[in-house]
Amino acid sequence: SRSIDLAVIPGDGIGQEVVTQGLKVLNAVLPQDVKLETKEYDLGARRWHRTGETLPDAELEALKGHDAILLGAIGDPSVPSGVLERGLLLKLRFAFDHFINLRPSKLFPNTATPLAGRPEIDFVVVREGTEGPYTGNGGSLRTGTEHEIATEVSVNTAHGVERVVRDAFARAAARPRKKLTLVHKNNVLVYAGHLWKNTFDKVAAEFPEVTTDYLHVDAATIFFVTQPERFDVIVTDNLFGDILTDLAAAVTGGIGLAASGNINPTGAFPSMFEPVHGTAPDIAGQGKADPTATILSVALLLRHLGYEAEAARIEEAVSADLAERDGKQARTTDEIGDALAVRVAS
Amino acid sequence: SRSIDLAVIPGDGIGQEVVTQGLKVLNAVLPQDVKLETKEYDLGARRWHRTGETLPDAELEALKGHDAILLGAIGDPSVPSGVLERGLLLKLRFAFDHFINLRPSKLFPNTATPLAGRPEIDFVVVREGTEGPYTGNGGSLRTGTEHEIATEVSVNTAHGVERVVRDAFARAAARPRKKLTLVHKNNVLVYAGHLWKNTFDKVAAEFPEVTTDYLHVDAATIFFVTQPERFDVIVTDNLFGDILTDLAAAVTGGIGLAASGNINPTGAFPSMFEPVHGTAPDIAGQGKADPTATILSVALLLRHLGYEAEAARIEEAVSADLAERDGKQARTTDEIGDALAVRVAS
Ligand SMILES: CC(C)[C@H](C(=O)O)[C@@H](O)C(=O)O
Numbered sequence: 001s002r003s004i005d006l007a008v009i010p011g012d013g014i015g016q017e018v019v020t021q022g023l024k025v026l027n028a029v030l031p032q033d034v035k036l037e038t039k040e041y042d043l044g045a046r047r048w049h050r051t052g053e054t055l056p057d058a059e060l061e062a063l064k065g066h067d068a069i070l071l072g073a074i075g076d077p078s079v080p081s082g083v084l085e086r087g088l089l090l091k092l093r094f095a096f097d098h099f100i101n102l103r104p105s106k107l108f109p110n111t112a113t114p115l116a117g118r119p120e121i122d123f124v125v126v127r128e129g130t131e132g133p134y135t136g137n138g139g140s141l142r143t144g145t146e147h148e149i150a151t152e153v154s155v156n157t158a159h160g161v162e163r164v165v166r167d168a169f170a171r172a173a174a175r176p177r178k179k180l181t182l183v184h185k186n187n188v189l190v191y192a193g194h195l196w197k198n199t200f201d202k203v204a205a206e207f208p209e210v211t212t213d214y215l216h217v218d219a220a221t222i223f224f225v226t227q228p229e230r231f232d233v234i235v236t237d238n239l240f241g242d243i244l245t246d247l248a249a250a251v252t253g254g255i256g257l258a259a260s261g262n263i264n265p266t267g268a269f270p271s272m273f274e275p276v277h278g279t280a281p282d283i284a285g286q287g288k289a290d291p292t293a294t295i296l297s298v299a300l301l302l303r304h305l306g307y308e309a310e311a312a313r314i315e316e317a318v319s320a321d322l323a324e325r326d327g328k329q330a331r332t333t334d335e336i337g338d339a340l341a342v343r344v345a346s
Numbered sequence: 347s348r349s350i351d352l353a354v355i356p357g358d359g360i361g362q363e364v365v366t367q368g369l370k371v372l373n374a375v376l377p378q379d380v381k382l383e384t385k386e387y388d389l390g391a392r393r394w395h396r397t398g399e400t401l402p403d404a405e406l407e408a409l410k411g412h413d414a415i416l417l418g419a420i421g422d423p424s425v426p427s428g429v430l431e432r433g434l435l436l437k438l439r440f441a442f443d444h445f446i447n448l449r450p451s452k453l454f455p456n457t458a459t460p461l462a463g464r465p466e467i468d469f470v471v472v473r474e475g476t477e478g479p480y481t482g483n484g485g486s487l488r489t490g491t492e493h494e495i496a497t498e499v500s501v502n503t504a505h506g507v508e509r510v511v512r513d514a515f516a517r518a519a520a521r522p523r524k525k526l527t528l529v530h531k532n533n534v535l536v537y538a539g540h541l542w543k544n545t546f547d548k549v550a551a552e553f554p555e556v557t558t559d560y561l562h563v564d565a566a567t568i569f570f571v572t573q574p575e576r577f578d579v580i581v582t583d584n585l586f587g588d589i590l591t592d593l594a595a596a597v598t599g600g601i602g603l604a605a606s607g608n609i610n611p612t613g614a615f616p617s618m619f620e621p622v623h624g625t626a627p628d629i630a631g632q633g634k635a636d637p638t639a640t641i642l643s644v645a646l647l648l649r650h651l652g653y654e655a656e657a658a659r660i661e662e663a664v665s666a667d668l669a670e671r672d673g674k675q676a677r678t679t680d681e682i683g684d685a686l687a688v689r690v691a692s
């Protein structure tokens with residue numbers, strides 16, 4: 001009989017609320033014969049305030065044993081910027097070698113977009129997750145003096161770039177439009193840019209059916225708002241991907257709907273699924289958070305574990321739910337979770 | 347009697363056409379007693395193809411002698427990416443220590459925006475121009491092999507950050523809303539981020555009348571499309587500024603209207619003014635290019651040289667011209683230049 005052994009990191013702010021709904025829908029969608037086990041990990045701002053710990057070795061070790069991780073949101077204004085990001089979230093992405101940061105963007109029916117004319121939007125960003133300026137490879141000298149110099153080093157390896165580019169080509173090849181756009185800034189960041197572009201061109205030869213395109217990151221932001229329908233799959237580095245996926249979430253109805261997967265396709269370590277949004281402390285605990293992004297992240301999790309039919313059922317349920325949403329009456333976090341649980345179960 | 351000694355670098359593609367209109371309007375707006383001298387420099391893709399040169403020392407030296415530089419656009423698909431950017435455009439910005447890259451964004455009346463509901467947009471991005479990941483401080487090892495590693499180093503100094511932050515505070519203090527937003531990514535780029543944030547907080551103490559705000563760059567892109575009216579002055583690093591100003595141009599009616607100044611406020615070297623757009627080789631030579639961005643760059647040039655009334659006259663002319671534009675009938679490059687020259691002269 002089949003089973004899923006899931007680690008759950010609810011985190012801070014609205015994290016707990018949205019994760020509860022994610023698990024509700026997960027339970028509802030799974031076939032009877034699949035045994036779901038979950039274990040909660042108390043990590044994030046509260047833990048840090050209590051013990052000073054971000055991610056102790058023992059917990060990192062324990063997390064390795066699970067099939068996957070569901071994460072709500074991490075962070076709080078009371079914690080100095082960078083402590084939990086570097087000490088917990090990015091530590092997990094790096095320790096578990098999550099080199100594919102998968103972020104689909106789709107403009108669902110009946111959802112608001114700030115763009116006039118409602119263009120068709122349905123693309124996925126394959127963001128590199130373990131290199132670039134995210135490696136923590138910087139430093140500062142004469143800190144706090146008028147002679148301070150602070151650096152940040154973007155690290156890019158042939159190994160790291162090729163594996164994400166290859167994954168993106170495979171994803172593009174599997175989609176109807178079969179189009180892949182590389183986004184970088186190779187007219188300025190010439191060393192990293194050449195590595196990315198050369199790798200992209202090399203791998204492209206193995207996927208003759210995929211149409212390719214290159215855009216500088218600044219130009220890409222223009223097309224995100226003027227012509228988002230031109231994108232199918234986008235592959236890009238860690239920082240550009242961070243920026244572009246927030247913009248993508250904004251044009252597809254907001255960060256409340258944006259799902260993501262931090263994926264290690266080799267299976268050597270558990271992959272981690274999380275909404276793109278943050279902890280939203282201003283609305284935490286009030287039942288106002290939209291759990292849809294977390295529920296869509298559960299769909300990515302299921303797809304990653306081989307439950308394609310169940311993943312698709314969640315996505316269809318979200319699409320149908322949004323289409324029928326009356327748009328006027330706001331629903332609570334719980335009500336949205338309930339509605340989607342009912343839909344996926346039937 | 348007063349005089350302006352202007353260097354003109356028309357460059358490639360539509361560069362020549364738009365610069366011609368910029369000079370036409372400059373001539374029309376200047377008072378009779380101001381003597382305008384211009385000298386053209388043949389730099390860009392054609393020059394590089396002919397001689398292999400991007401910016402010879404003698405020309406760099408000669409450029410130093412001018413009061414300011416007007417640049418059209420540089421680049422062509424026939425030139426390898428990075429050659430002219432690093433060898434000419436960025437070389438000028440760095441050699442002349444253009445540490446203020448000034449990019450106003452305004453949604454003029456009657457211009458198209460991809461945003462629904464036409465929010466009010468009137469902000470200015472003060473982009474650092476001489477540091478960050480633009481310093482060319484990278485390299486690659488084992489290039490072209492499966493063991494390649496390519497790096498890019500973002501360099502940030504207290505000197506460089508403080509001068510641009512101070513300039514941005516002064517600009518914010520001089521505007522009615524007096525609001526300044528720092529954009530960075532200090533939860534990930536912690537070394538550079540701390541230097542920027544600490545400097546920002548330190549200088550803020552000298553400008554108690556300015557309201558301050560901080561946004562991560564990813565979140566900033568969200569507000570650019572959902573709530574652009576929240577911005578007044580933005581200060582940010584070289585790369586984030588590059589990305590944000592293209593997005594800003596897109597939401598305010600397109601890159602055809604976006605002006606910029608590469609400014610050295612000390613006067614030690616000439617400042618350089620250029621439209622944000624590129625060479626648009628697909629429409630070059632056809633009279634289709636919109637010269638408005640260049641003409642607005644001429645306004646920034648005049649303001650920098652102390653001709654505030656003339657700068658304002660150009661901006662008012664552009665605003666009035668756009669308001670009266672019928673929106674249906676496209677005008678040629680020349681016609682737009684003529685119309686604006688007539689307006690500023692009267
Ligand atoms: C919280 C932060 C470290 C993170 C990132 O920059 O990757 C977030 O913005 C994201 O996109 O998941």
Ligand SMILES: CC(C)[C@H](C(=O)O)[C@@H](O)C(=O)O
Pocket residue numbers: 187188218431435436588622
């Ligand atoms: C052409 C390129 C080097 C330049 C930059 O990145 O600064 C351009 O995008 C700009 O914004 O002026």
